[in-house]
Amino acid sequence: MARVGTVTLVGAGPGDPELLTLKAARLIETAQVVVYDRLVAPEILAMIPDSAERVNVGKRTHHHPVPQDEINEILVRFALEGRDVIRLKGGDPFIFGRGCEETARLAEAGVPFDVVPGITAAQGASASTGVPLTHRGLARSVRYITGHCKADEMLDLDWAGLADPETTLVFYMGKATIRLIAQKLMAHGLPGHTPVMAVASATSAQERRLDSQLDQIEADMAEHGLESPVIFLIGKVAGLAGRRDSFRLIAQARDLRAKEGCHA
Known part of the structure; x- marks a missing residue:
């Protein structure tokens, strides 16, 4: 049976990269795939290794180039390909971050996941x-x-x-x-x-x-x-x-x- 990757929802905090948790920093620096939001600070994105695949799914008011349902499927697809994914979200994944929608879809697809909290805005x-x-x-x-x-x-x-x-x-x-x-x-x-x-x-x-x-x-x-x-x-x-x-x-x-x- 092919290996299924793990998706980890990681809170990037409110902006200052020094407010990342140690766990969040370690995961970002060793990531294989990073699916990230618009509000993640550039200094934090700079921590992603060059070898990692980056997927920008950022949204802003009245402009959602990648709808939430599609983001959910992107996470599932990478995991089913056997790749470990960091879902990098501004603030905390479970405070107005739609993290529950993503974990619900992952659970439905049988994809293991974890959540790393972040300092919220x-x-x-x-x-x-x-x-x-x-x-x-x-x-x-x-x-x-x-x-x-x-x-x-x-x-x-x-x-x-x-x-x-x-x-x-x-x-x-x-x-x-x-x-x-x-x-x-x-x-x-x-x-x-x-x-x-x-x-x-x-x-x-x-x-x-x-x-x-x-x-x-x-x-x-x-x-x-x-x-x-x-x-x-x-x-x-x-x-x-x-x-x-x-x-x-x-x-x-x-x-x-x-x-x-x-x-x-």
């Missing part, structure tokens, strides 16, 4: 900006929501539940729908002065940040024109961005570790 943006996702007295919980939905799907969200002043909301891929997001949250009771931080290309050298509030974010985004990918942190913790207290403390801790010769 919310965690990366939190760390790079110094804005915590939870904070005693400000946010008791955090919710991740995709903003990349059809209009009717967005309307069906539990907006009353989302408009909780003690919850941090993290909207992924919400640049095109931030107007609707802000309107619905305010209509369900979240104050217009609720802080909002938009972060583009979090943790990368191209990272840009925009401090705003719920009733101004649409206008501010139109004026400042942050390029995708953009993630929105909404809630009281985003107000810490104005003080940068948490960012200053993080920077001081890093400097101290460096002076003492410690490595994180």
